[in-house]
Amino acid sequence: MPIAALPFPNFDPVLISIGPFAIRWYALAYIFGILLGWVYARYLIKRERLWGGPAPLTVTDFDDYIVWVTLGIVLGGRIGYVLFYNPAHFAAHPLEIFQVWTGGMSFHGGFVGCVLAVVLFARQRGISILSLGDLTCAAGPIGLFLGRIANFINGELWGRPTDVPWAFIFPGGGPLPRHPSQLYEAALEGLLLFCILAFAIRLGALKRPGLVVGLFAIVYALARSFSELFREPDAQLGFLWGGMTMGMLLSIPLFIAGIGFVVYALRRPPLGSKPA
Structure with missing residues (x-):
């Protein structure tokens, strides 16, 4: 290995500290990811041509949904991390489960939390589960991007x-x-x-409910698995079956589910189409 390397920027993980209260980059990534995703989803809802007519839900519906999906992301992400990545540690230190500000979130757990939020809210409001899921997945990469930048700023989850x-x-x-x-x-x-x-949305993916969900799951699973080839496995887990990492293993069912959603969406008539 060479001695020379790029100097790591001297980031402070705390942006602003006032007495006992601190605003961290990690928290801001979640906040701005949700806010920007919210704005983007509202934009998509208002574009009728993307749906082949009026969207199957209103801007007001999505505004009310934001609280639900935020809880799904935070609770699902934290519970997923506790169960998948460090169950022994949290079993010994259960109070640390609630210390979300210290880091430790699982995408796959957050994804399950989002799924539950989508299903529960859509059924409660009487709107399309798949279309709400499509909007959520369309906006999701915004938060993922900001979250990974925050990981870099924090100097965590580094590579091999x-x-x-x-x-x-x-x-x-x-x-x-x-x-x-x-x-x-x-x-x-x-x-x-x-x-x-x-x-895909520009080409009409929102007209086929579930297609964006499927594409999101497939592409994310592939991107995450490829990135895991360069990422240092979590110290408490290391390499698992066949030299795979936990991120790779959790991406397998996500990839399979994504294929199922795509097949289902493409076999259904698109929104706005007239019956034969």
Whole structure:
């Protein structure tokens, strides 16, 4: 390994601290991810041509839904992390489960939380479960991008040792230069996924309920699995069956479910189509 590496920016994970209260970059990533996703979803709802007519839900419906999906993201993400990534530690220190501000969230757990929020809210409001899921997934990459940037700022979830010229020596990551895998994930799970879904929506994906959900699951699973090739496995887990990581294993059922959603959506008549 070379001695030379890019110096890691001296970020303070706390943006503003006032007495006992602190505003962290990690929290801001969640807040702005939800707010920007909310704005984007409202934009999509108002564009009737994307739906082949009026959207199957209103802007007001989505406004009310935001509280539900926020709880789904936070609770699902935290519970998923506790169960999938460090159950022994939290069993020994149960009060730390509630210390969300210290970090430790699972995308796959947050995804399950979002699914529950979508199903419960849609049934309570009497709107399309799949269309609400499509909107949620269309906006999701915004939060994923900001979340991975926050991981980089925090100097956490770093990559494996490497000799590439853009390697960083992360605080707490030892003396070896490492892949900035957080930035790889931000690019793939955030920017690339958003662009693919936006292009699909432009081609009419929202007219086929469930198609955006399926595409999101497939592309995310592939992007996450590829990024895991460069990301250091969690110390308490290491490599699992066949040299795979937990992120890879959890992406397998997500990928399979995504294929199922795509097949189902393409076999159904699109919204706004006239019966034969």
